[in-house]
Amino acid sequence: METKDWLSLVAILATLVVAVVNLMYSLANTRRSAYVNTVTASRMKWIDSLRDKVSRFIGLTYHWAITPLDETESRRLIQECDILRVQITLHLKSKR
Numbered sequence: 001m002e003t004k005d006w007l008s009l010v011a012i013l014a015t016l017v018v019a020v021v022n023l024m025y026s027l028a029n030t031r032r033s034a035y036v037n038t039v040t041a042s043r044m045k046w047i048d049s050l051r052d053k054v055s056r057f058i059g060l061t062y063h064w065a066i067t068p069l070d071e072t073e074s075r076r077l078i079q080e081c082d083i084l085r086v087q088i089t090l091h092l093k094s095k096r
Contacts, residue, residue: 057084
């Protein structure tokens, strides 16, 4: 083989090595990005759920405090506030 052929072979092998390394890097980066996107989506759902519970709790508490209610309606609102309070507490507690 001539020098020209050896140079071509080395260039082809170098290109193959670079392509394989690039493929491995791209696959690892794609997996990492998918994981980050999943975590981000879960956090957004968690925040939305927490906001809904807190806003409902605050609204019911305010309504109960300023509105004259009969005994049964008052108990129902207090019970619903208690449920929301516990749900909010559980939402904020760490899973550790």
